[in-house]
Amino acid sequence: MRQLAAEEKRRHQQEQQDETAARNRELAERTNSIEGLFSTRIEHLAPVDRSRFHVEPAHPPFASKHDRIVAPPPAPQLPPEPRFTPPPPPQGMSARFGGAKKHAEEVARLQALHNTIHANWDQQRSALLGEHAHRMAEHEQAEAARKQRLNFDRMKYQSECEQRVAQVEETNRHADEMLDAYDQGHPAAVRDLIEVCLGLSSWPDFMPDDQMEIDYAADDQELMIVHTLPSPDVVPAVREYKYRPTTDEIASTKLPVTERKRLYRGFIASAAARTIAEVFTHDTARHIASISYRGVIEGIDPATGQDTTITLVAVATDRERFSQLELTRVDPEAMLKHLGAVMSKSPLDMRPAPTAGGVRTVGR
Numbered sequence: 001m002r003q004l005a006a007e008e009k010r011r012h013q014q015e016q017q018d019e020t021a022a023r024n025r026e027l028a029e030r031t032n033s034i035e036g037l038f039s040t041r042i043e044h045l046a047p048v049d050r051s052r053f054h055v056e057p058a059h060p061p062f063a064s065k066h067d068r069i070v071a072p073p074p075a076p077q078l079p080p081e082p083r084f085t086p087p088p089p090p091q092g093m094s095a096r097f098g099g100a101k102k103h104a105e106e107v108a109r110l111q112a113l114h115n116t117i118h119a120n121w122d123q124q125r126s127a128l129l130g131e132h133a134h135r136m137a138e139h140e141q142a143e144a145a146r147k148q149r150l151n152f153d154r155m156k157y158q159s160e161c162e163q164r165v166a167q168v169e170e171t172n173r174h175a176d177e178m179l180d181a182y183d184q185g186h187p188a189a190v191r192d193l194i195e196v197c198l199g200l201s202s203w204p205d206f207m208p209d210d211q212m213e214i215d216y217a218a219d220d221q222e223l224m225i226v227h228t229l230p231s232p233d234v235v236p237a238v239r240e241y242k243y244r245p246t247t248d249e250i251a252s253t254k255l256p257v258t259e260r261k262r263l264y265r266g267f268i269a270s271a272a273a274r275t276i277a278e279v280f281t282h283d284t285a286r287h288i289a290s291i292s293y294r295g296v297i298e299g300i301d302p303a304t305g306q307d308t309t310i311t312l313v314a315v316a317t318d319r320e321r322f323s324q325l326e327l328t329r330v331d332p333e334a335m336l337k338h339l340g341a342v343m344s345k346s347p348l349d350m351r352p353a354p355t356a357g358g359v360r361t362v363g364r
Helices: 002-035 094-183 185-200 258-280 332-338
Strands: 212-217 222-228 238-243 251-256 290-300 307-318
Touching: 002 238, 002 251, 002 258, 094 185, 094 332, 185 212, 185 222, 185 258, 222 258, 258 290, 258 307
Parallel strands: 222 290
Antiparallel strands: 212 222, 238 251, 290 307
16 A cells, blocks of 8 residues: 555656646747747748749548448358268168168158258258348448449549639739739739748747738838737746655746846847848848838736737838848847837836837937
8 A cells, every 4th residue: 555655656746747847848948939039030031932922732631431342241151951861771681581672661761851851951041042142232232322422522522622723723823913013013012922921930829910010112112010029928937947846846936027028128129120131031122122110019008098009119221221230140139229229128017119209210
């Protein structure tokens, strides 16, 4: 009993240690995603290959519950045919004194008995063969119905494949039209291409859905971006988890507020720097001369209690100035400061950036 209790305790403690390790891995992954938002992307930044605007039809494998062949019924186990074996003829003296007559009578009796047995065997055999023939007919009928249903499923699958192909062709046609329009500098196509390219970028999964609003002013060749960023709680409040066997609890060490502020401020700067770098990179036809960027979060106005949009960073820059930067060697926050950006003094506290003069005045 004690051994079982000790083993159960060891198993529980191992589970607690595994849970602690899993939580610490999640913390590390989140912190790495926050700190590496700019650097990990810039290392591999390149224009999106135009082939990525095209899609291929993804056909699921054909499957049908009627695809399995049912084996025919087995042949019947027929009883062996009875054979007549006459009694041995009389020998010696018995053959002389009436043995032959008695033998003939015995043969006749046994032959009659055999005939009855053989008739019963023949009747049983015919019944078994008839039953097997009936089952074979039912199997053939069921097999014909199965093949008919299987053929219907195949035709349905083929029709669905053709629909997928048609949808893909339509999607690719629209992509080609967008690319052609982009090459010609159509404003809507410029906006759409940048939107698609930024959507193809590998952002962390904690970023909001539909995170960017993009517009393009063809007269000024300026792209305007409003980027909705995750709220401050994206930064972990915990530095590390530790398991304490003596109390059987998973304890946490808080991440200092100063460190959380540093991480979130760096994340906001990285999001802005990365977005601007990606836009200029993907705009291979150089239709975009300048970018106006605002990084915002959704919050509550303390004065009114109403939902509001809070700008945490704002920057405007042109391609010529941005092209002079060595992106693989810059610090995002220092880079934004160099470009004249304004940032919230405390993004973690959701304080708005000083943008009273307007975004376009930033950086001039």
